[in-house]
Amino acid sequence: MRLTIVGCGYVGMALARELRRHHSQAQLTLTTTSEERRGELEPLAERVLICNASKTDELYKALIDADVAVVCLGPKGDRQVDAEGYRQTFLDSLNCLQQLLPKLPKLKQISYTSSCSVYGNADGGWVDETTPAQPRDEHSAVLLDAEQLLQDAAAIPKKRVCILRLAALHGPGRDLDQRFQGLAGQTRAGDGQGFTNWIHVADAAGALLRSIEEGWSGVVNVVNDEPIRLADLVDGVLRRQGLAAIQWSGATKQGGCNRRISNHRLKALGYELRQPTILGQRGVLEVSQVP
Known part of the structure; x- marks a missing residue:
């Protein structure tokens, strides 16, 4: 198998390690x-290329011999970028690929990591892959447009496309204790009763690996078994650290995606999920060392 990971950030690195463990050849x-x-x-690959995926010659060089491409795009750097930055990262690159x-x-085979943010708000209800996407901001609208470009590519004979919509990621390097500890003792708008959805990075990489091995196609939600209310999640994180709980104002928070x-x-x-829930049996956060 000749495989190219386009964009080797948080999820791409985890997948590269999985491939080295399970497909060393x-x-x-x-x-x-x-x-x-x-x-x-x-150390993880036969070739490492500096590649701007929106440049035809660079992307072609990365993919010319590949049987499988995994596209894990993300804006460069740690700062939140505007919608135009998203367009440059996602739409320009996938137009180039197309x-x-x-x-x-x-x-x-093309496996692509998208986001569950394309679903928008469901007022606490359940959504699945058959639910019409309703992006609530420009960023998620760009992600949906990017998906459509790949859906069009799926019509090409002998090309399989799998779009994996990832929930919010956690795991090594994105520790929830650090993420939420600054909220201890604060008063926050709303009641914290909106649901959030998560996936461990090991399961994001594991699902990608299976999509490659088994030739998945279509859209697949990659989320754990436990949609969890925001208040339960944050309180569990803070309680484990011995920190003061958040006080919720009760005022309605606008613009959420519940x-x-x-x-x-x-x-x-x-x-089979490796990390099926984000909370342990005693109501405290589990710590995982899965890379």
């Missing part, structure tokens, strides 16, 4: 936009 190419990351990536596909006859996202299709495809 695979010929792996990793791309990054940062020369500084070359040394970090080189234009190149006729020149990539070896490429049979939904419970189903993972039934993920399970029907045979994937």
Whole structure:
């Protein structure tokens, strides 16, 4: 198997490690936009390329020999970018990929990481892959447009496309204790009763690996078994650290996306979650060392 991961950030790195463990004979190419990351990536792959995926010649070089492409795009850096930055990252890159596909006859499988943010608000109800997407902001609208570009690519003969919609990520490097400890003792708007949806990075990478191994197609939600109310999650994190709980003002918070996202299709495809819940049996957060 010759496989290229386009965009080797948080999820791409986790997948590269999975591939090295389970498919050590695979010929792996990793791309990054940062020369500084070359040394970090080189032990994981036969090739590491500096690649701007919106540039045709660079993307073609990364994919020319690939049987499988995993596209894990993300804005460069840690800061939140505006919608135009999202368009440059996602739409420009996937437009480039779409234009190149006729020149990539070896490429049979494309797995792409999207986001559950495309669903919008469901007032606490359940949504699944058949639920019409209703983006509530420009960023998620861009992500849905990017998905459509890949859906169009799926119409090309002998090309399989799987779109994996990821929930909010947690795991090593995105520790929930650190994320929420600054909220201790604060008063926050709302009542915290809206549902949030999460996935451990090990399961994001695991689902991607299975999509490659088994040739998944269509849309698959990659979420754990436990949609959890925001107040329960944050209070569990703070309680474990011995920190003061949040006080909720009770005032209505505008603009939230309150939904419970189903993972039934993920399970029907045979994937078994490594981290099925974010809270342990005693109501405190579990600590995972899964890389």
